[in-house]
Amino acid sequence: MSSALKLSELENFLKQNQLVTTQQLLEFYRTFEPDLKVNTLRWRIYHLKQANIIYSPKRGVFALQEKKVFMPEQTENMKDLARLIQEKYPYVNFSLYPTEWLAGLTGHMYQSKNIILEVDIDALDSVFHFVKDRYPNVYLSPDKGIYDLYTSPREENIIVNRLYVDAPLNRIRGNYHLPKLEKLLIDLIVNEPIILPIGVSEVKTILTNARSSTT
Secondary structure, rough: OOOHHHHHHHHHHHHHEEEHHHHHHHHHHHHHOOOOOHHHHEEEHHHHHHHOOEEEEEOOEEEOOOEEEOOOOOOHHHHHHHHHHHHHHOOOOOOOOOOOHHHOOOOOOOOOOOEOOOOEEEHHHHHHHHHHOOOOOEEEEEEEEEHHHHOOOOOEEEEEEEEOOOOEEEEOOEEEEEEHHHHHHHHHHHHOOOOOOHHHHHHHHHHHHHHOOEE
């Protein structure tokens, strides 16, 4: 879904045009997918609004949601993992974040504590095996069945997924990135491969609280 939304291109498009209509959004997405259906566009608009990326000041008109910079504090485990990957794979782009950042947008405490590591597709398997040799509880794009059976709620799990080239990220140092808020929210909405076992009501709470947060 993140790849289909073309977030970087959409942000530039909306900054240039300020306000756009549904037809203009359709024409924008059809520059990438000429056969895009109107119903598919409606679903994309829904996801973009849920992720607090766009808002509708009036019916049929959309604008970029202005936010401040979202940059929670990195954990020591994140920093250690980032250093290892940069030493071994200095030319492979990767992104890291703990699901605690999402949990921080609710009033709840979750047993599961996961670090999400996303890596360029060409190096995905190699980085997965490299990390698995050095850390316990490392999983490659687990589905719900694998997640429920094998991940440990009492220990920190590392979930390794593919990094999409158009993912909205903040570069921290060299090939090391942190995701912007809109990426976290889209990850949470899609949640496949699973990153956090969370209910629909909790997702809504996080999305509501994120409206006053930063990107």
